[in-house]
Amino acid sequence: MQKSAQIAGFTEINAEATLSASTHGGRAKCLQRLIRLGLPVPQTVALSFGAVKGLAAGQGFDVSRLLATFGARSLLCVRPSSQDPDWGGPGAILNIGMNDRRHLELSQTHGEDAASILYLRFIQSYAVHVARLDADAFSFTDNDPTERLKQALTIYEDEADEPFPQEADVQLLEVLRSMARAWEGTTARLLRQARGAPPDAGLGLVVQEMALGVGPGESGSGVLRCVDQVTGQRRVSGRYLRQSFLRDALEANGEALYLLEDPRGPSLEGEQPEIFDRLTEMAEMCRARLREEMEIEFTLERGKLRVLDAVRVSRSPRAALQIAVALAEESIISREEAVLRVEPRALPELLHPQVDPKAKRDVILRGIAASPGGAIGKLVFSAQAAQAHAAQGEPCILVRRETTPEDIRGMHVANGILTERGGMTSHAAVIARGLGLPCIVGASDMRLSTSKKTLRTKDGRSFREGDTVTIDGSSGEMLLGEVEMLEPALDDSFQSLLSWADELRDIGIRANADTPADAQTARMFKAEGIGLCRTEHMFFEEGRMMVMREMIFADSTEDRRAALEQLLPMQREDFTQLFGIMVGQPVCIRLFDPPLHEFLPSDREGMRGLAEALGLPLSDVAHRVEALAEFNPMLGLRGVRLGVTVPEIYDMQARAIFEATVAVGRKGDHVVPEIMLPLVSARREVELLKTRIDGVAAAVRNETGASFDYRLGVMVETPRAALRAGDIAGHATFLSFGTNDLTQMTYGLSRDDAGKFMGAYVQQQVFPEDPFHTLDQEGVGELLMLGAERARAARPGVTLSVCGEHGGDPDTIAFCREAGFDYVSCSPFRVPVARLAAAHLAIRDRAGDAPGELR
Ligand code: PEP
Ligand code: MG
Numbered sequence: 001m002q003k004s005a006q007i008a009g010f011t012e013i014n015a016e017a018t019l020s021a022s023t024h025g026g027r028a029k030c031l032q033r034l035i036r037l038g039l040p041v042p043q044t045v046a047l048s049f050g051a052v053k054g055l056a057a058g059q060g061f062d063v064s065r066l067l068a069t070f071g072a073r074s075l076l077c078v079r080p081s082s083q084d085p086d087w088g089g090p091g092a093i094l095n096i097g098m099n100d101r102r103h104l105e106l107s108q109t110h111g112e113d114a115a116s117i118l119y120l121r122f123i124q125s126y127a128v129h130v131a132r133l134d135a136d137a138f139s140f141t142d143n144d145p146t147e148r149l150k151q152a153l154t155i156y157e158d159e160a161d162e163p164f165p166q167e168a169d170v171q172l173l174e175v176l177r178s179m180a181r182a183w184e185g186t187t188a189r190l191l192r193q194a195r196g197a198p199p200d201a202g203l204g205l206v207v208q209e210m211a212l213g214v215g216p217g218e219s220g221s222g223v224l225r226c227v228d229q230v231t232g233q234r235r236v237s238g239r240y241l242r243q244s245f246l247r248d249a250l251e252a253n254g255e256a257l258y259l260l261e262d263p264r265g266p267s268l269e270g271e272q273p274e275i276f277d278r279l280t281e282m283a284e285m286c287r288a289r290l291r292e293e294m295e296i297e298f299t300l301e302r303g304k305l306r307v308l309d310a311v312r313v314s315r316s317p318r319a320a321l322q323i324a325v326a327l328a329e330e331s332i333i334s335r336e337e338a339v340l341r342v343e344p345r346a347l348p349e350l351l352h353p354q355v356d357p358k359a360k361r362d363v364i365l366r367g368i369a370a371s372p373g374g375a376i377g378k379l380v381f382s383a384q385a386a387q388a389h390a391a392q393g394e395p396c397i398l399v400r401r402e403t404t405p406e407d408i409r410g411m412h413v414a415n416g417i418l419t420e421r422g423g424m425t426s427h428a429a430v431i432a433r434g435l436g437l438p439c440i441v442g443a444s445d446m447r448l449s450t451s452k453k454t455l456r457t458k459d460g461r462s463f464r465e466g467d468t469v470t471i472d473g474s475s476g477e478m479l480l481g482e483v484e485m486l487e488p489a490l491d492d493s494f495q496s497l498l499s500w501a502d503e504l505r506d507i508g509i510r511a512n513a514d515t516p517a518d519a520q521t522a523r524m525f526k527a528e529g530i531g532l533c534r535t536e537h538m539f540f541e542e543g544r545m546m547v548m549r550e551m552i553f554a555d556s557t558e559d560r561r562a563a564l565e566q567l568l569p570m571q572r573e574d575f576t577q578l579f580g581i582m583v584g585q586p587v588c589i590r591l592f593d594p595p596l597h598e599f600l601p602s603d604r605e606g607m608r609g610l611a612e613a614l615g616l617p618l619s620d621v622a623h624r625v626e627a628l629a630e631f632n633p634m635l636g637l638r639g640v641r642l643g644v645t646v647p648e649i650y651d652m653q654a655r656a657i658f659e660a661t662v663a664v665g666r667k668g669d670h671v672v673p674e675i676m677l678p679l680v681s682a683r684r685e686v687e688l689l690k691t692r693i694d695g696v697a698a699a700v701r702n703e704t705g706a707s708f709d710y711r712l713g714v715m716v717e718t719p720r721a722a723l724r725a726g727d728i729a730g731h732a733t734f735l736s737f738g739t740n741d742l743t744q745m746t747y748g749l750s751r752d753d754a755g756k757f758m759g760a761y762v763q764q765q766v767f768p769e770d771p772f773h774t775l776d777q778e779g780v781g782e783l784l785m786l787g788a789e790r791a792r793a794a795r796p797g798v799t800l801s802v803c804g805e806h807g808g809d810p811d812t813i814a815f816c817r818e819a820g821f822d823y824v825s826c827s828p829f830r831v832p833v834a835r836l837a838a839a840h841l842a843i844r845d846r847a848g849d850a851p852g853e854l855r
Contacts, residue, residue: 421444
């Protein structure tokens with residue numbers, strides 16, 4: 001039996017040694033596990049975090065004792081061992097102990113080429129990483145390894161002003177010191193902190209006897225894994241570099257590979273099936289016992305197999321999900337652990353087609369990544385052109401200065417959207433996320449001419465309508481031409497993982513859905529109802545816009561009612577469809593919100609068309625449009641203010657909702673609709689509207705003889721509504737925080753214009769993040785807390801939620817969960833992210849946040 005020895009800050013790794021990831025790092029711990037599994041790991045010693053810290057501080061270290069642990073003739077390598085392997089560390093240094101004498105000896109046993117290459121590689125890495133010489137100084141005029149070696153020794157001596165050190169103890173001590181110091185460097189610290197390491201994260205080092213993988217017979221080195229890194233499907237892959245190829249490898253800069261597994265050509269599998277089988281068995285054993293897909297790093301020396309290391313297979317988000325689900329289904333890990341192993345923010349990659357990360361990218365434009373996914377299409381510069389392309393079955397990318405409700409039909413048929421202006425909650429961004437379309441906003445580095453149908457980029461390139469581009473909404477880049485895509489992966493594993501997440505989470509997730517198509521998506525992603533249906537979008541549909549305009553132009557209440565009479569059956573049908581799709585789940589309908597002028601044409605041509613349609617003189621139309629214009633429309637006559645001053649619109653909507661409720665009720669589907677008032681700032685607004693809506697409900701009950709209930713709620717999106725939430729909750733059974741407008745009004749920051757300077761603001765750390773993207777927990781969050789507290793005091797049990805775009809953001813979900821909110825509501829395509837993020841929070845809360853050792 002091997003003995004465990006703790007000498008001068010290092011521990012020989014054997015089955016009994018006392019080490020943990022938190023004292024010696026994840027690599028050391030993993031190597032011990034491999035040894036315990038009986039894998040043929042070369043002799044290895046681990047230096048603790050404390051010993052490495054001491055080395056960096058220049059404290060003495062008994063390197064001779066360390067060397068004595070290994071045989072005098074051993075070559076060694078040193079690798080980093082941080083607590084979490086993802087935190088990185090300095091690169092490994094191999095072949096320590098190579099010197100002129102060992103070169104001679106190895107030339108005799110392993111051949112001169114092999115000996116020279118090993119020595120040469122050591123000199124080069126020592127020169128660059130330890131002696132800190134310039135890598136470019138090592139350029140060679142000869143291809144012969146021994147000639148190169150001679151040149152390298154001369155270059156070293158010239159550059160370092162001293163000969164290359166020949167003593168193994170000097171080499172080893174310097175290597176250990178340089179790696180220890182590299183960990184303490186500012187860049188390395190910032191890098192690992194960005195990967196989640198704490199500021200005081202320690203580094204361990206492992207010193208291992210080299211298993212050379214060179215020599216006569218079957219010799220070489222390679223890696224083997226049993227899973228595909230991109231798809232997560234189980235299949236053996238990796239590479240094997242046969243020693244006979246070493247010289248080629250040198251010439252091809254290490255690129256010459258001998259295949260591990262290839263039925264068509266020479267491969268390790270074909271020529272050494274026993275070794276291949278042994279390796280795959282080892283990888284399977286690691287998977288089962290280390291509870292993770294591991295990549296085995298191995299060497300063969302004259303047919304003798306050694307395992308140098310095993311690391312967690314690096315993987316794409318789609319592979320991460322497949323692997324986690326497969327491990328849980330085989331009961332290797334628990335479902336909780338599988339859920340925790342998939343990062344919520346990585347999910348969007350699985351929901352949309354993605355630009356292949358390996359594809360070549362020629363970036364034309366950059367902006368804010370407002371809605372993820374990739375799409376290819378021809379450039380178009382108007383909603384009409386988008387519709388024309390769609391009619392021909394041609395995919396298109398709609399480019400606008402900014403979008404307005406008038407563009408909605410073009411947006412529905414476009415494959416991607418790019419706007420010059422705007423931020424995370426501008427019209428284009430919100431609609432695109434709702435539709436699941438890739439979108440970039442705030443791409444201000446271009447000159448756009450919608451009349452000439454051209455765009456010119458900062459670097460002087462010009463593009464015209466019809467040119468093919470690829471839009472990458474995940475990175476915020478528009479790319480030239482057609483770039484390769486990866487298809488979405490909503491397969492069984494995806495469904496399984498999310499259903500496990502649902503069993504674990506403890507906050508509700510609803511979707512913001514305006515149309516039957518949105519509602520279908522919400523159902524597909526298993527939202528628990530609709531948290532926000534923005535009804536105004538329904539009026540932009542073909543055939544409705546004109547009636548809307550008639551209603552807006554009506555001079556009298558009767559004329560307005562007549563126009564609304566025409567809209568009533570359409571709205572009733574909208575809600576009947578929504579209730580039908582969402583059967584059994586709550587549907588929260590927000591009454592009409594935007595200022596009326598948004599429905600009127602903005603240019604002369606449009607006004608002329610409207611004048612024709614309404615049989616009015618153009619001047620009348622122009623006059624009315626002008627009269628409706630406001631200096632600050634977002635703070636003007638909109639939301640509940642329209643409900644108070646033009647009450648017929650809300651009357652019609654309430655009637656449509658109740659009649660739809662009765663209609664689906666007659667089919668046996670019981671619905672309790674939720675009606676939500678936007679932009680409330682005073683209790684009296686709610687009082688007035690509640691009285692009217694109650695009246696409409698009573699009338700519909702009388703007319704139909706049916707009984708039904710409804711819930712009235714308020715959207716808290718003005719600071720005053722949050723402050724007066726106690727008052728307001730007296731009339732409302734639920735409050736939903738509209739954090740888009742609430743952020744806009746709390747900061748006094750236009751959600752449609754902030755994109756222009758948000759980059760500069762974030763860069764100069766005025767704001768830590770774009771507050772339209774990440775909830776400002778300190779400011780806007782305080783209003784949420786205040787509102788929630790006051791509402792609860794006035795009405796215990798009041799339902800509380802967030803329905804702004806922040807609802808899909810994991811940090812906001814954490815905030816809402818902590819504050820005891822009932823649900824969050826977000827764009828349908830963000831629902832899976834929200835479900836998973838909510839489950840992470842619940843699991844971590846219950847279990848304490850301990851990262852797995854082998855993550
Ligand atoms: C909000 O303001 O947060 C909201 C959800 O409404 P909208 O984005 O439609 O203004
Ligand atoms: Mg709003």
